[in-house]
Each structure stands twice: as structure tokens, then as C-alpha cells.
Amino acid sequence: MNGLLYFAAAVVIVFGSAWCGRAVARALRQPAVIGEIVAGLVAGPALLVTGGPVARELLAPEVLSALAAVGHAGLVLYLVRVTWHLRAESRNIAVWSIGWIVAGAYAVPLAAGAALAAVLLALGVAAPGGAHSAAFVLMVAVALAVTAVPALARILDDRPAGPAGPLALAVAICIDVLSWPLLALAVGLAGGGAGVPGTITVTGAGVAAAVLLRRILGRPLDVLCRRSLAGAALVVGVAAIGAAELTAAWGMTHILGAVLVGLALPARQGPSWSHMIHGIGRTGGWLLPAFFVTTGLSVFAGGAQPQVWWLVAVVTAVAFTAKLTGGYVGSRLAGHGRRVALRLGVLLNTRGLTELIVLQAGYEAGILTGPVYTAFVVMALACTAATAPLLAMIERGDPDASSRPAVRSPLKRVNT
Numbered sequence: 001m002n003g004l005l006y007f008a009a010a011v012v013i014v015f016g017s018a019w020c021g022r023a024v025a026r027a028l029r030q031p032a033v034i035g036e037i038v039a040g041l042v043a044g045p046a047l048l049v050t051g052g053p054v055a056r057e058l059l060a061p062e063v064l065s066a067l068a069a070v071g072h073a074g075l076v077l078y079l080v081r082v083t084w085h086l087r088a089e090s091r092n093i094a095v096w097s098i099g100w101i102v103a104g105a106y107a108v109p110l111a112a113g114a115a116l117a118a119v120l121l122a123l124g125v126a127a128p129g130g131a132h133s134a135a136f137v138l139m140v141a142v143a144l145a146v147t148a149v150p151a152l153a154r155i156l157d158d159r160p161a162g163p164a165g166p167l168a169l170a171v172a173i174c175i176d177v178l179s180w181p182l183l184a185l186a187v188g189l190a191g192g193g194a195g196v197p198g199t200i201t202v203t204g205a206g207v208a209a210a211v212l213l214r215r216i217l218g219r220p221l222d223v224l225c226r227r228s229l230a231g232a233a234l235v236v237g238v239a240a241i242g243a244a245e246l247t248a249a250w251g252m253t254h255i256l257g258a259v260l261v262g263l264a265l266p267a268r269q270g271p272s273w274s275h276m277i278h279g280i281g282r283t284g285g286w287l288l289p290a291f292f293v294t295t296g297l298s299v300f301a302g303g304a305q306p307q308v309w310w311l312v313a314v315v316t317a318v319a320f321t322a323k324l325t326g327g328y329v330g331s332r333l334a335g336h337g338r339r340v341a342l343r344l345g346v347l348l349n350t351r352g353l354t355e356l357i358v359l360q361a362g363y364e365a366g367i368l369t370g371p372v373y374t375a376f377v378v379m380a381l382a383c384t385a386a387t388a389p390l391l392a393m394i395e396r397g398d399p400d401a402s403s404r405p406a407v408r409s410p411l412k413r414v415n416t
Contacts, residue, residue: 011070040288072244074284075357076258080265101171108322108323117139126372147172147348147351151351168344171344209264229272233276236276240262255361295363327344339394346391346394
């Protein structure tokens with residue numbers, strides 16, 4: 001009974017901290033997710049520092065284990081909804097018309113990440129525990145290349161961006177579609193599970209199974225959704241968590257299982273189906289603060305190591321430079337003007353929760369050390385927080401920007 005009471009108290013602290021973080025972020029005119037992430041990452045270590053018997057009980061292994069389970073469930077449900085939206089949106093993208101922008105905004109950061117990883121390997125602050133060097137290089141490359149689609153959509157919903165808005169969202173979707181397979185491959189390369197052949201086999205078989213199940217189960221799920229939204233949501237949620245646990249048991253990442261279930265869901269556009277998917281995403285978003293808290297405890301509880309702070313500066317500088325340069329050059333090669341290219345570079349530098357998910361997969365797989373993980377987390381927060389101020393700076397020199405309507409995105413309600 002005492003354990004249950006302490007778990008309930010820990011839940012109140014976790015979600016209370018998340019609420020406070022969101023309020024502070026909104027007051028600072030930042031995306032709410034930034035405040036939620038920061039509050040979650042510091043809440044656990046702050047409680048640990050206070051010490052005392054109550055803090056020790058709140059951070060007991062059984063309480064943290066339950067919180068970690070809640071956080072992982074939230075992450076899985078969140079990813080199901082995001083994947084479903086990404087697939088629906090990607091059907092309307094003319095990929096070849098934005099190829100130059102994708103090439104610049106993805107290939108340049110990918111190459112910069114590989115170079116940065118090589119330097120970190122040479123300095124001896126890279127992959128621990130015998131993790132394969134190739135896994136570390138690929139993980140860092142992906143971490144520098146990703147753009148957070150949900151966070152970007154939320155920013156575009158709040159701030160006018162002219163023609164750069166929908167274009168940036170389309171490019172970000174393409175980047176995420178390219179990034180997830182590379183992330184799964186990096187986890188496989190770490191050698192802790194399926195390995196390269198196993199990763200490729202499981203991923204390929206999973207995608208094929210998702211496409212097949214989409215055709216077979218589409219109509220039954222639609223009927224179930226019409227009869228009971230709660231029943232359909234329960235079926236999808238249990239399937240997602242089960243698939244995530246299965247891929248994790250095979251030595252890969254929870255993320256792969258969640259993404260595969262998102263791919264397997266039929267692209268229904270009816271109000272009942274969309275409402276059910278939105279409900280799954282909102283539930284995942286509500287549970288995510290537990291993910292941030294357990295992540296903060298696992299990484300920051302031991303205290304910051306000296307090299308973290310120079311790593312933060314280096315990683316953040318490389319990430320900013322690579323994304324802004326790649327997005328700008330790609331946009332110019334695609335024929336866009338200087339101001340549109342500048343906006344695209346800034347928008348595509350939005351990292352958000354997508355970056356945190358990628359980093360967590362690398363940390364859990366033993367690819368990233370605590371200091372490297374910390375540096376990339378700070379980079380993700382800095383890049384996302386800088387998006388709105390940088391857009392404001394660009395718009396000061398463009399008097400017509402404020403009169404343009406905000407971009408309304410079908411992803412706007414995703415909890416970023």
C-alpha cells in the first residue's frame with residue numbers, strides 16, 4: 001500500500017512539474033513542449049538532490065520502474081499517431097519538386113554529424129561498452145539531421161511564415177521518413193540485438209506485414225471504431241505497446257514497433273476514425289512527462305561531467321550551422337528567394353520531441369554516453385527555442401510577412 005501511495009505522489013509531482021513547465025514556456029512565448037521537456041528532465045534530479053527519506057521513497061526502484069513503464073507507453077502511443085499523420089501527409093507531397101531542399105537540409109547535416117562523430121570517437125568521448133563505431137557515427141548523423149514535424153507544425157500554426165511554412169513541413173516529413181530506417185539500423189549496428197542482417201530483415205518484414213494488415217484489418221477496425229471509439233482505441237493501443245515490447249525484446253528499439261503499428265493503421269479520414277487517432281495521441285502526450293522524468297534521472301542523477309559543457313557548445317554550433325546552411329543552400333538551388341530560403345533554414349532547424357526520441361533510442365541501446373546524450377538534449381532544446389526569435393528577426397526586414405495568414409496544418413493538434 002505504501003508503494004502505491006508513493007507512486008501516486010510521484011505521479012502528482014511529475015505532472016505538476018509538466019504543467020508548470022508548460023505555463024512558463026507559454027509566458028516566454030515558446031512552444032509548450034520545451035517547458036515540459038525541461039521540467040521533466042530536471043524534476044527527478046532536483047528531487048534527488050533534496051535527499052531525505054521521502055525523496056528516497058519517491059525514487060525507489062519500484063516507483064521508478066512504474067514511472068518508466070508509464071513514460072514508455074506514452075511515447076509509443078504518441079508515435080503511433082505521429083506516424084499515422086506522417087503517412088497521410090506524405091501521400092500529398094510531390095517529392096521531386098522539393099528534392100533540392102530535402103537534399104540540402106538532410107544530406108548536409110547528415111554529413112556534418114558523421115564528421116562530428118568521427119572527431120568525438122578520436123577524442124574518446126563516444127560509444128561506451130563496445131558499441132560499434134559505425135553505430136555511433138550513424139546515430140550522431142541522424143541526430144543532427146532530423147526535424148521535428150509536430151513541433152514545427154505547432155510553430156507554424158502560431159506564427160505566419162508565408163510560402164516557407166507548408167514547404168518546410170513537407171520537407172520535414174520527407175526527412176523523418178528517411179530518418180526512422182537509419183535509426184533502426186543504428187540500433188542494430190550496436191550489436192546488442194538483431195545486428196545488421198537481423199535489423200534489415202525485421203524492419204522489412206515489419207513494413208510488409210504493416211501494409212498487409214492495413215488491407216486486411218482496415219474494414220473491421222473501421223466498423224469497430226464506428227461502434228465503440230474506446231474499444232478501437234484500446235485495440236490499437238494494446239497492439240502498439242505489444243509490438244514495441246516485441247521489437248525491444250529482439251534487441252532493437254521500442255520506436256520501431258510503434259512506427260510499424262502506425263503504418264498498419266488504415267488512412268481513414270472519417271470523423272470517428274480521426275477522433276480515435278487523436279485520442280490515442282492525446283493520451284500519449286499526457287503520459288510523456290513520465291518519460292522525461294525517468295530520462296532525466298537516468299542521465300543527470302550522477303551529476304554533469306566536465307566535458308559536457310564544451311560538448312554542448314560544439315554540438316549546438318555544428319547542429320545550427322549544418323541545418324541552417326543545408327536548408328538555405330538547398331532552397332536556393334530549388335529556385336527560392338533569399339528570405340524564403342532563410343525562413344526554411346530556420347524552420348527546419350526545429351528539433352523538438354523527435355530529437356529526444358532519437359537520442360533516447362541511442363542512449364538505451366548503449367550507443368551514446370551520458371555526456372554526449374546530455375549535449376544533444378541541450379542542443380535540441382536550444383534549436384527549438386531559437387526558431388520563433390530567429391523568424392521574428394527575419395520578418396523585421398520583411399514588412400509583408402506579418403500580413404500573411406498563418407499556416408493551418410492537419411498536424412497542429414499533435415502534442416509536441
